[in-house]
Every structure is written in C-alpha cells, then in structure tokens.
Amino acid sequence: MIRVSVLSMPRWRCAAALSLALLIAACGESVSPQREAMVAGDAAVTAKMGAAPAPMAMAPGAPAPEAAGGNPQDGAVQKHIAVRHDIDVVLAADRIEAAWKAVGEQCARLDCEVLNSSLRRELRDQPGGAELQMRVAPKDLAALLGTVEGQGRVAAHNTGSEDKTAQVIDVEAHIRNRTEFRDSLRALLKDNTGNRKLADVLEIQRTLSQTQAELDSYATQLKILMQETQRQAVNVNFRPEVSLVDGGAANPIGNALRDAGQVMSHSVAGIITALAALLPVLAIGLPLFWLLLRAWRWLRRGRKPRTSDL
Structure with missing residues (x-):
C-alpha cells in the first residue's frame, strides 16, 4: 500500500483529495441502503410466491420443459390403433377339434370374447378344419397366443394395424355437439315464459327425438371403435397336415386309384340320367313311328294297280 504524506502535498491538492474521499463515502452510504432494500424486497416476493422448486433431473433424450408443456393439445391426443393377428396352425386331423376347444376355453378364462367359431368335420370329399375369431385385452394376449402355439405348428402369423384415431376424434366431436x-x-x-304455439312445441319435440337418435347412433359407433382399438383381434385357422404320401402332387397314381370309383359312379349316373331323359321320348315316339309306318305301307298298297285291271 502506498502512503502519501499530506504535509508534502500542496494545499489545493489536499483539498481535492479530501473532497473526493467525502464523495466516495457519501455514495457508499447511499448505495448500501438501496441494495439492502432491493434484497429485502426480493425476499418478500420470494416468501409471498413460495420457494422456487429445485431443478428436476431429466432422463437422457427427454424433451425440455418448454417443449413438453408448450402446446397441451399436441400431447393430449391419444392414439387409437386397431391390431389384428391372423394365425394358421397346422396339426394332425384327429387333433383339430380338441385344439379348437382348448383355445376357446382359454379365451373364456381370460379377458377375451369369442366373436365367431366354426368346426368342419373331415369328410371323403373335404378336409377337416376349424376357425376362431376372438378379441382379447392386450394384457392377456401373450397367454392366449401361448395356448394357440401349443396346439400345433404355427405355419403363419400375420400382424396388421390400422390407425383409427381420426375416426374416434370425429365421432367424439359429433357426440359433444349433439x-x-x-x-x-x-x-x-x-x-314456459312465453306464449308458445302447439306447432312450435311439436317441432321442438321432433327435432329433439331426431337429435337423440343421432346421438345414440354416434354412441354405438364410438363403442365399436373402442372395442376395436382397446382389444386386439386374433383369428386362428386350424388346418390338417398334408403328408407326402397323401398329397396329390406327390402321389398322382394313388390319387387316381382312390378316385376311380368316384369317377365310375359319376359315369354310371350320367348314363342313368340320359336313359331317364330318353325313356318318355321312346315310349311315345316308337308307337307313333310304328303307326306311321303301317299307314304309309297301307297307302302304297292301295295305290298299286292290280293285274286283273290290266
């Protein structure tokens, strides 16, 4: 620190230095109360509004708070997706009915409903098979698919989805307006404040009934859409296995021998049908033809000149 002797300085310099020191002291005293007042005011406002929340730790890749809450409508739109599963299960022909019953019973135990069920018995001219159309809640989808896959070999499993968000929003808007x-x-x-005519009351009632009918129709549409989007459709097709020995492409001679009796029966049936169609014609045509032939011979005998006349 440098010390300056006041006695060695001129008088005008001493007066200037003293004035500058007094000015700095006065400014410091005036600034300090203002800053204290500002600090006190900030503390009062903070106490009134509450303490500021601590900054929230965000996961990596999460949107910033401004982006997350910038537009409420962007984040409020709920997607409505209809999911569909088409499954082909191949198994032995004698196990199709048991597998069909097992999957249906499993659906009954879960949050699932059977929409359509059909079973075809194995006949001579058609193979056996079965179909199940179900709707299952997403939480029970894995259990249902596990039961289906345990019945046989899954030959195909196709999954499709359809976005029905626009339809749901449109129907909900119609419901609100109606x-x-x-x-x-x-x-x-x-x-009942004013004098109203009977025709006006009837018109209001007619419009009210029509509006209620439209509202019920939209409510039904919304219910169907909710069922399609809140549950997943599972369609299972059970079909029998086709071995190389039984396959027509692999064993055409065996196929021909097996179908020989059927072909012969069709041929005999065709001959019988033809005879049945010709029988009325023969029953009527042969006697008529015989009569016409006799008449023609009689006429020729009558026109032939006799030898006595010559």
Whole structure:
C-alpha cells in the first residue's frame, strides 16, 4: 500500500483529495441502503410466491420443459390403433377339434370374447378344419397366443394395424355437439315464459327425438371403435397336415386309384340320367313311328294297280 504524506502535498491538492474521499463515502452510504432494500424486497416476493422448486433431473433424450408443456393439445391426443393377428396352425386331423376347444376355453378364462367359431368335420370329399375369431385385452394376449402355439405348428402369423384415431376424434366431436344441442332443446322445451304455439312445441319435440337418435347412433359407433382399438383381434385357422404320401402332387397314381370309383359312379349316373331323359321320348315316339309306318305301307298298297285291271 502506498502512503502519501499530506504535509508534502500542496494545499489545493489536499483539498481535492479530501473532497473526493467525502464523495466516495457519501455514495457508499447511499448505495448500501438501496441494495439492502432491493434484497429485502426480493425476499418478500420470494416468501409471498413460495420457494422456487429445485431443478428436476431429466432422463437422457427427454424433451425440455418448454417443449413438453408448450402446446397441451399436441400431447393430449391419444392414439387409437386397431391390431389384428391372423394365425394358421397346422396339426394332425384327429387333433383339430380338441385344439379348437382348448383355445376357446382359454379365451373364456381370460379377458377375451369369442366373436365367431366354426368346426368342419373331415369328410371323403373335404378336409377337416376349424376357425376362431376372438378379441382379447392386450394384457392377456401373450397367454392366449401361448395356448394357440401349443396346439400345433404355427405355419403363419400375420400382424396388421390400422390407425383409427381420426375416426374416434370425429365421432367424439359429433357426440359433444349433439349433446349440447339436445340439452339446449330440452331447456327450450321446459321454458314456459312465453306464449308458445302447439306447432312450435311439436317441432321442438321432433327435432329433439331426431337429435337423440343421432346421438345414440354416434354412441354405438364410438363403442365399436373402442372395442376395436382397446382389444386386439386374433383369428386362428386350424388346418390338417398334408403328408407326402397323401398329397396329390406327390402321389398322382394313388390319387387316381382312390378316385376311380368316384369317377365310375359319376359315369354310371350320367348314363342313368340320359336313359331317364330318353325313356318318355321312346315310349311315345316308337308307337307313333310304328303307326306311321303301317299307314304309309297301307297307302302304297292301295295305290298299286292290280293285274286283273290290266
């Protein structure tokens, strides 16, 4: 620190230095109360609004708070996706009915419903098979698919999805509009302040009935859409195995020998049908032809000149 002797300085310099020191002291005293007042004011505002929350730790890749809450409508749209599973299960022909029953019983134990069920018995001219159409909740999908896959060999499993969000939003908007319009009509019908004609009351009731019918129709559409999107469709097709010995392409001679009796029966049936069609013609045509032949011979005998006349 440098010390300056005041006695060695001129008088005008001493006066200037003293004035500068007094000015700095005065400014320091005036600034300090203002800063204390500002700090006190900030503390009061903080106490009034509450302590500021601690910064939240965000996971890597998470959007910033401004982006997450910038537009509520962007994040409020819920997707409605209809998912469909088409499964082909190949198994022995004598096990198709048991597998069909097992999958249906498993669906009954889960949050699942059977929409359609069919069973075809194995006949001479058609193979056996079975189909199941179900709707299952996503939480029970794995259990149902496990039962299906345990019945035989899964030859194909196709999964498809359809976005029905726009349809759901459209139907919900119609329901809101129709509900508001119905409520306004009911309030108008209950309002007895003015003199109203009978024709006006009947017109309001007719419009109210039509609006309620439209509202019920939209509610049914929304229910169907919710069932299609909240549950997943599972369609299972059971079909029998085809071995190389039984296959027509692998064993055409055996196929021909097996079908020989059927071909012969069809041929005999065709001959019988032809005879049945010709029998009425022969029964009527042969006697008629015989009579015409006799008449023609009689006429020729009558026209032939006699030898006595010559």
